[in-house]
Amino acid sequence: MMSENDQINLIKEHLKSYKDFPKQGVVFQDIFSVLQNPKIANVLYDVLLNKAKSIKPPVECIAGVDSRGFLFGSVLARELEIPFIPIRKKGKLPGSTKSVHYKLEYKEDDLEMQEGVVREGQKVLVVDDLLATGGSLSAACELLSQAKADVQCLVVIELSELQGRKIINVPIHSLIVC
């Protein structure tokens, strides 16, 4: 059995980064480079699941952030046998939705959530691949807070230099801090 530290170091070794993508000055961390290797992807899913299971109080629902958050959020929801809800870029979700405008490291957009998908007080874990400036995660938290959910966040990678954590006022769990 590998320790969590060894698992995380192994994932880090397989994480490829690209300078100046998609814009000058951005160092893009490509999570798909990890998923391309099934053994390493399994290690990542194991560490994430253990982290999600350790969260107190127990998570009752997973919210995935469009689109890379879906890769991990839906797998966790299945493993934990709890609901998965999508937080999507604008214009993708049918029915009544709430919307929040936000800025991220290299663009701006709107995130939306369907009305009635979470209940007041529900323990919701927002899942995404990466925390950079925190714009995306904080918009997702805002949507869930408007619905009066009890929110925590889980990301695979946190880019600590960009200090995204500072603008998010709920607990954030991250696996890899770079």
Ligand SMILES: O=P(O)(O)OC[C@H]1O[C@H](OP(=O)(O)OP(=O)(O)O)[C@H](O)[C@@H]1O
């Ligand atoms: O902390 P921030 O500065 O907000 O950046 C982080 C967000 O940026 C990326 O998403 P992106 O909107 O590029 O979409 P994608 O997942 O569809 O590639 C990433 O998956 C996070 O959601």
Ligand SMILES: Nc1ncnc2[nH]cnc12
């Ligand atoms: N540096 C980065 N790498 C990958 N995804 C990102 N989303 C925002 N900033 C990013």
